[in-house]
Amino acid sequence: MxxxxxxxxxxxxxxxxxxxxxxxxxxxxxxxxLAVARYGASRPRRxxxxxxxxxxxxxxxxxxxxxxxxxxxxxxxxxxxxGAAVTGIDISxxxxxxxxxxxxxxxxxxxxxxxxxxxxxADLAPQSFDMIWGDAILHHLIAELDMVMSRLVSWxxxxxxxxxxxxxxxxxxxxxxRFMVPVKTDATPDERPLEVQEIKIIRRHLHDVxxxxxxxxxxxxxxxxxxxxxxxxALPRRALSNAIASVDYCxxxxxxxxxxxxxxxxYGHTQRSPGPPSGGSPx
Numbered sequence: 001m002x003x004x005x006x007x008x009x010x011x012x013x014x015x016x017x018x019x020x021x022x023x024x025x026x027x028x029x030x031x032x033x034l035a036v037a038r039y040g041a042s043r044p045r046r047x048x049x050x051x052x053x054x055x056x057x058x059x060x061x062x063x064x065x066x067x068x069x070x071x072x073x074x075x076x077x078x079x080x081x082x083g084a085a086v087t088g089i090d091i092s093x094x095x096x097x098x099x100x101x102x103x104x105x106x107x108x109x110x111x112x113x114x115x116x117x118x119x120x121x122a123d124l125a126p127q128s129f130d131m132i133w134g135d136a137i138l139h140h141l142i143a144e145l146d147m148v149m150s151r152l153v154s155w156x157x158x159x160x161x162x163x164x165x166x167x168x169x170x171x172x173x174x175x176x177x178r179f180m181v182p183v184k185t186d187a188t189p190d191e192r193p194l195e196v197q198e199i200k201i202i203r204r205h206l207h208d209v210x211x212x213x214x215x216x217x218x219x220x221x222x223x224x225x226x227x228x229x230x231x232x233x234a235l236p237r238r239a240l241s242n243a244i245a246s247v248d249y250c251x252x253x254x255x256x257x258x259x260x261x262x263x264x265x266x267y268g269h270t271q272r273s274p275g276p277p278s279g280g281s282p283x
Contacts, residue, residue: 073099
């Protein structure tokens with residue numbers, strides 16, 4: 001990770017995601033109803049990363065959700081369509097503009113609010129959210145992860161569910177090999193997968209952390225599903241993706257294999273006051 005100052009890091013992130021948003025804004029469309037049906041199913045499948053996350057979230061109706069690093073708003077809008085009142089926050093002004101356009105296209109602008117600010121200095125009311133969702137955001141905030149987690153916990157209600165999907169590198173051998181092989185990725189200069197020390201930081205802030213690993217053979221999906229679009233791919237391609245996900249789920253359930261996964265869903269609750277916990281169970 002480059003040794004960037006906070007302001008340099010923020011500007012790097014803004015430039016990167018503003019550029020991506022400029023491309024996206026030219027081809028916006030309403031959220032695919034097949035995606036809404038997939039993630040809004042009564043029991044989403046455990047073997048797919050994002051379906052697993054919605055299985056953990058369970059019933060979103062009436063829940064206040066903070067989408068951290070909401071980007072161009074696709075997750076915020078999906079969460080809203082499934083019943084949540086969503087606040088999305090992101091550092092990229094252009095991404096926020098795209099997110100607001102998406103909300104208008106999907107007719108959910110009245111139940112969703114977007115805020116452009118770095119998480120480190122954002123002004124949100126304490127104990128406001130039933131759930132906090134982050135999709136590939138914490139690995140951009142490693143330099144200040146402990147402080148960021150403290151702020152997220154302060155915005156969450158007692159017993160709130162916090163759920164993140166992140167790239168991870170938890171295997172020492174793979175980590176050494178990765179550093180030896182010059183692989184070009186479309187990434188900002190300061191980001192890297194979460195490692196063991198970052199998982200320890202997250203555990204300090206959430207009292208019942210669980211981790212589900214994904215993306216062993218599932219890395220092949222990029223070659224199987226055109227534009228990573230499962231819902232609109234041909235049946236044989238979806239069948240192959242299903243089979244790979246099933247094999248991955250079994251393999252990554254084994255203690256000696258699970259740390260080979262390239263991504264992980266990390267979730268747990270803030271300390272709760274007496275009463276039922278927020279969120280559901282992936283079982």
